[in-house]
Amino acid sequence: MIRNVVGSDLSEIVDIENLSFSVPWPRFIFKSHLGSPGFVLYEQDGVIKGYVIVDIIDSRVHLGSIAVHPKYLRCGIGTKLLDWCIDFGKMYGASTITLEVREKNRNVQMFYLKLDFQRCYQKQYCAAI
Ligand SMILES: CC(C)(COP(=O)(O)OP(=O)(O)OC[C@H]1O[C@@H](n2cnc3c(N)ncnc32)[C@H](O)[C@@H]1OP(=O)(O)O)[C@@H](O)C(=O)NCCC(=O)NCCS
Secondary structure: OEEEOOHHHHHHHHHHHHHHOOOOOOHHHHHHHOOOOOEEEEEEOOEEEEEEEEEEEOOEEEEEEEEEOHHHOOOOHHHHHHHHHHHHHHHOOOOEEEEEOOOOOHHHHHHHHHOOOEEEEOOEEEEEO
């Protein structure tokens, strides 16, 4: 299930972050997003397997960060989280979703392209929702 992140989830979220990025966001950034409706996690059998942070800015969904625990990659969890972001955006009347991917991060680019995103500008990818 996908649900909002609460304070007691933070350690597991930070673990996923540290395992997923060479320059991970520090804990205080996640803490500052607590209570935001766009900060959600994917949980299965009591295990937190991934998270996403999105904001709505000028009728756009902006995806700030998404990560799936390395043990559970390629199981469809990233797709479920992204679908949630799209539904979230529609609920707030957004018409596009945007995000940034590092130029060298080809695997992640493949993920977004598979999900019908297009490269719009340099590192930025977007899709109509
Ligand atoms: C990007 C990320 C969230 C995708 O999560 P995921 O749960 O593994 O993605 P899914 O299982 O839903 O993948 C859906 C499709 O995307 C494509 N895809 C996903 N990961 C891929 C990879 N490493 N290489 C090539 N294609 C990939 C595939 O087409 C896949 O479908 P398939 O498995 O049936 O072939 C995950 O790779 C991740 O956490 N990466 C590290 C953190 C990161 O870089 N986040 C993005 C910052 S912008």
